[in-house]
Amino acid sequence: MKRKPQRRSKAKQPVRGRASFADENRLIPISRGPDLVRLLLAALILLGCSPALMSARNSPPTVQPGRGVRQVCEVGMTVQQVGKRSTGVTTRAGFIIVPSVGAVGLIGARKEKERIENITFYATPYVHGVIPGLEIRVPFRGTVDRRLSFEQGGVSRKDVETAFGVISNYAPNLRAIIPFANAARPYWYNDPVGSEVLYYPNKGIHFNIVSNEVTSFTVFEKLFPALPVWATNRPKVKINFTSDPERLNRADQRLTIDR
Numbered sequence: 001m002k003r004k005p006q007r008r009s010k011a012k013q014p015v016r017g018r019a020s021f022a023d024e025n026r027l028i029p030i031s032r033g034p035d036l037v038r039l040l041l042a043a044l045i046l047l048g049c050s051p052a053l054m055s056a057r058n059s060p061p062t063v064q065p066g067r068g069v070r071q072v073c074e075v076g077m078t079v080q081q082v083g084k085r086s087t088g089v090t091t092r093a094g095f096i097i098v099p100s101v102g103a104v105g106l107i108g109a110r111k112e113k114e115r116i117e118n119i120t121f122y123a124t125p126y127v128h129g130v131i132p133g134l135e136i137r138v139p140f141r142g143t144v145d146r147r148l149s150f151e152q153g154g155v156s157r158k159d160v161e162t163a164f165g166v167i168s169n170y171a172p173n174l175r176a177i178i179p180f181a182n183a184a185r186p187y188w189y190n191d192p193v194g195s196e197v198l199y200y201p202n203k204g205i206h207f208n209i210v211s212n213e214v215t216s217f218t219v220f221e222k223l224f225p226a227l228p229v230w231a232t233n234r235p236k237v238k239i240n241f242t243s244d245p246e247r248l249n250r251a252d253q254r255l256t257i258d259r
Contacts, residue, residue, distance in 0.1 A: 060151055061101050061142035066204025066222050068119045069142075073098045075221055078114045079107060092134045102140035118220035123150050126216070144205070144217065155214040160198055160207050167198055184222075 061069045068074040072085050079096055083089045088099045096105040096116060104126075105116040121140040128134035143149045148163040161167065169187035171177040180187040186200045191208070195215065199206040204222040207214050 061140075062146055063101075063121060063140075063142060063144045063217075063219060065145055065200070065219055068116075068219050069101050069103075073101055073103055073105065073116075073119055075116055075119060075219060077116055079116075080114070082116070090133070093131045095131070095134055097134065097136070099136065099138060101142070102136050102138055104134065104136065118218055120216050120218040122216045123153060123155065123213075124215045150214075156212050157196070157198065157207075157209050157214075160209075160214065164198075164200055164203060164205070167200075 061072065063069055066075070068077075073082055079089075079091060082096060082098060082105070086098050086100045088097075090097045091107070094107050094109070096107055097103075098105065098119075101121065102123075103119050103121045105119040108115045108117040122136040123139050125139055126136040139150075139153070141151050141153070143151070144163070148155065148159060165186060167186045167188045169180050169185060171180060171187050171189040177187065177189065181201065184201045186198070186202070188196060188198045191197050194210070196209040197206055198209065202222060205217060205219050207217045209215070
């Protein structure tokens with residue numbers, strides 16, 4: 001008895017013009033596997049992010065003197081711009097709070113309305129004594145100009161001067177500040193609330209130090225001539241370059257206002 005020849009089954013060929021992926025012993029058209037499309041897109045996105053880029057996103061923030069944290073919280077940016085680039089941003093009584101970098105910015109008035117004039121980064125937790133909600137619970141833990149690190153906290157005056165230069169010019173009062181300000185030379189002074197301030201006008205940054213530890217630092221546009229940020233940004237404090245001792249004494253008294 002003759003056996004009937006068995007017909008060989010033709011292997012299913014993928015439809016032309018339609019890409020497909022081999023899954024072990026079968027072919028699955030993309031149109032039938034939407035989950036594979038999602039996986040492919042996710043893989044492409046991950047492959048497009050290089051290790052350097054991923055580490056940059058996870059790296060501590062870097063503050064540039066005279067500027068701030070690039071594209072996150074910079075001097076000159078508007079409140080709306082900062083709000084789009086960071087989370088948890090709020091405003092209180094003319095200040096903008098950026099908790100992601102432990103910062104509080106002063107919002108400008110008049111011509112510079114809604115723009116940030118200077119930014120203070122707090123290395124220790126901060127709570128304002130008068131304005132409710134003006135506080136920083138998680139302090140700044142990054143670097144300044146990639147040469148001064150706050151990642152472990154505990155930055156001293158020596159650390160600051162090693163990174164930015166030793167300051168020998170001391171200003172005991174406003175009158176002593178004026179010559180250094182006119183020359184835009186670094187100087188230091190004791191502010192009304194009892195901290196030491198290392199002021200670098202030519203770099204656009206100053207540091208507040210209490211018990212030999214930096215508690216905060218402020219970045220601002222480089223000033224020429226340079227006056228302390230806490231003096232120039234308070235509308236009640238009007239400083240005129242004058243040699244009248246009586247006027248200077250009155251200005252000194254007004255600068256004792258609690259910042």
